[in-house]
Amino acid sequence: MxxxxxxxxxxxxxxxxxxxxxxxxxxxxxxxxxxxxxxQQQMGGLRLDLCESALQGGxxxxxxxxxxxxxxxxxxxxxxxTSPLNPKGLRMPVGGPPLDDKDLNTIRVWINSGAVWPLSxxxxxxxxxxxxxxxxxxxxxxxxxxxxSTIFSN
Numbered sequence: 001m002x003x004x005x006x007x008x009x010x011x012x013x014x015x016x017x018x019x020x021x022x023x024x025x026x027x028x029x030x031x032x033x034x035x036x037x038x039x040q041q042q043m044g045g046l047r048l049d050l051c052e053s054a055l056q057g058g059x060x061x062x063x064x065x066x067x068x069x070x071x072x073x074x075x076x077x078x079x080x081x082t083s084p085l086n087p088k089g090l091r092m093p094v095g096g097p098p099l100d101d102k103d104l105n106t107i108r109v110w111i112n113s114g115a116v117w118p119l120s121x122x123x124x125x126x127x128x129x130x131x132x133x134x135x136x137x138x139x140x141x142x143x144x145x146x147x148x149s150t151i152f153s154n
Contacts, residue, residue, distance in 0.1 A: 020110040022117055029103050030054075032093060051117040060085075069111040078104060 037048040046058030057063040065071040080091025
């Protein structure tokens with residue numbers, strides 16, 4: 001009991017005072033997950049390199065409860081905590097070293113502060129991947145390159 005109180009006093013105030021920046025602090029931690037949950041492979045239907053996909057979650061359900069790390073599936077899987085959110089008690093990353101307490105605390109603070117994920121963190125999409133209509137591309141080329149003939153036809 002005494003050790004638990006000391007632990008709470010040591011880490012509780014620090015967690016409250018800690019400011020977490022997604023790009024600086026959280027994104028590098030999530031890149032460790034992308035071999036199994038990235039653009040090439042989405043094990044369990046989970047993709048962690050896109051905000052919308054990560055917030056939606058995978059086959060097991062939503063990954064995060066914004067503002068509630070204790071109720072977030074992500075924390076239960078990162079710690080291997082057996083619970084209704086992680087019934088098999090799996091710890092991620094499977095086969096890799098677990099996140100240390102500092103990194104887990106960073107993710108907890110990020111979730112507790114609303115799990116803010118800036119739109120600029122999305123992977124960039126090129127125009128050719130977007131399959132935009134040529135009429136749009138003509139207007140953009142005229143705006144970007146005034147005085148040149150358009151390179152896009154119908």
